[in-house]
């Protein structure tokens with residue numbers, strides 16, 4: 001807009017998380033969108049790369065890493081960029097930043113930690129606050145809130161404070177799974193993402209290994225009854241008034257939507273999903289209801305299962321920092337809803353500024 005002062009966006013990416021690489025891919029998309037012809041007139045972008053050890057690098061080096069001019073060659077803790085590293089709270093010139101755009105997927109970011117840290121800068125950010133982020137990240141807490149609201153979900157068991165090194169404990173957990181759930185079951189860390197740490201288990205003998213895999217990522221984990229489902233996703237943007245995007249369906253070749261099928265294999269994305277208009281309406285309603293319940297605003301992607309045999313809608317999860325990679329559903333959903341990626345990132349900034 002003519003005469004409007006350019007807004008400086010602080011784009012934060014990378015992070016001390018098992019979704020580090022996904023974050024880099026997401027940040028590339030968003031960086032290019034802010035630097036498009038149309039957005040260059042309104043925005044400048046400063047980028048902040050957090051390496052795999054949680055250290056912040058300076059903006060110039062971060063940008064080189066993002067656009068691929070410098071390789072990320074950190075192999076050991078001692079070898080990282082000691083000179084260019086910054087101590088966030090001491091060194092960073094965040095006075096120039098008008099709006100933060102944290103694109104850190106998973107732990108040490110999407111779980112609310114970055115939102116808490118940025119709160120001290122007293123600058124707005126794209127996304128929700130500490131509570132919504134933490135609840136959206138933690139599958140056990142998220143599900144217990146949905147249960148209270150009687151939002152339909154798959155049957156599940158939650159475990160915490162369990163020592164899986166103790167054989168008796170493990171056997172007790174296995175018995176509980178066998179008593180309460182039907183195979184296949186999905187074993188999941190309570191806090192993870194991109195399907196990392198998740199196993200689909202088809203028989204009893206596979207349970208111990210799946211438990212260990214989840215437990216390594218998070219000592220709090222859950223086991224869900226696995227259903228034959230279609231995977232349906234809905235985008236959300238807004239503050240007090242949340243808007244829903246078109247509904248999308250992802251169809252993949254693999255047995256389930258694991259890391260490889262999310263990022264390395266070809267999937268079919270269908271927008272709008274070919275589902276009954278009554279179900280679409282119901283999905284949008286639950287998407288808004290569930291975000292409100294968890295105090296999630298700004299942007300989010302709400303993921304559903306549609307059980308193939310019954311056409312029953314089941315809420316799976318809410319992602320509070322949805323992916324922006326070239327294969328990600330969130331930007332595609334909004335494109336189909338009338339906002340291309342350039343318009344979408346600009347809109348997210350406007351939302352964060354309550355414009």
Ligand SMILES: Nc1ncnc2c1ncn2[C@@H]1O[C@H](COP(=O)(O)OP(=O)(O)O)[C@@H](O)[C@H]1O
Pocket residue numbers: 154186188192193194195196198224225226227228229231256257258303316317
């Ligand atoms: N109860 C379930 N029934 C059927 N498929 C499931 C179930 N739970 C998970 N999955 C499969 O695993 C994928 C990842 O699970 P999800 O809970 O969404 O974890 P993440 O947060 O890592 O995306 C889902 O998209 C789906 O393909």
Ligand SMILES: [Mg+2]
Pocket residue numbers: 195303317
């Ligand atoms: Mg998921």
